[in-house]
Amino acid sequence: MFPTELNTCKMKNEALYNYVLRLGDDSLILGQRLGEWCGHGPILEEDIAMTNISLDLIGQAMSLLDYAGELDGQGKDHDALAFLRFENEYRNALLVEQLNGDFANTMMRQFLFDAFRKPLYEKLTASSDVQIAAIAEKSLKETRYHLKHTSEWIIRLGDGTDESHQRAQKALDLLWRYTDELFSETEQDLKLISLGIVPSMSEIKDQWSKTVMSVLEEATLVIPTNNWQFEGGRRGIHSEHFGYLLSDLQYMQRAYPNMKW
């Protein structure tokens, strides 16, 4: 290879590493959050449903972080990336690390995320990078179900009793401010878009908006106006809840390095 080609390849790998790491971290952290419901669900059926979704997300995180480790080329596997990074090295969006709150809050967080993930995975199945395309294809089936499940719940909570409506609206008011960050793009991403490896976020946002508007309308919920949009997670700047989540997530590997079970 010519030095310039080698350089382009290195740049591409680095850009792709950062992209895949973000996908993997979103799945990992949201999976960890949902897992906190295990044994605490409002009903047995929903307890199982939430932990099923959690396990789907953690499975996706394993594939994505393994691939990130491969692109990084320093011999890190999914465990090394999941358990042995510091807080500011995680690239998940702020939305997914927010506290579970009540059931309406957890469903709203999941719904806003699923509505973003589904069109993203749909586009990524056509990625010129075969590995991304394969991971997206497998994950898409799971994500379609997650979105269906959360949409059904948002409609029932929003258009349900006075109390469920009020709680769902409160959740939307709280979480809406974290949605813009899902669609942020870096300079490096633009390169990946031009190579046909990843889609442009403006396409994803259009589809996200359509899904969100139609479900929220059916749920009789109102999108908050004048809502400042937060960002930071994509740059490694997280909310105060994140350290506590990591201490749960990382405890075993930190206390007993290299332990397996």
Add this chain to the structure above:
Amino acid sequence: MSNRDWPLWEVFIRSKQGLNHKHVGSLRAPDATLALANARDVYTRRSEGISIWVIESNNVHASDPTESDSMFEPSDTKVYRHPTFYDVPDGIKHM
């Protein structure tokens, strides 16, 4: 049952093509759509099925267990209803 409680649903799963849906258990859900979703999450997470039916338990009419004497015992003495009184000729396969 007060109105705040969700109705009970009976769940039937077909484990593979060609087999019947079989009763596997019950669950609670506010409506049929969520009953199917719950059934999927509770009863098919280890690849147990390819099709699910849910039926509101209220709609199941069951025989009365106290009448089982008159319902079922009479047939115990009618062994001739089993097709075991025929001699199967030698050389017949797939019997």
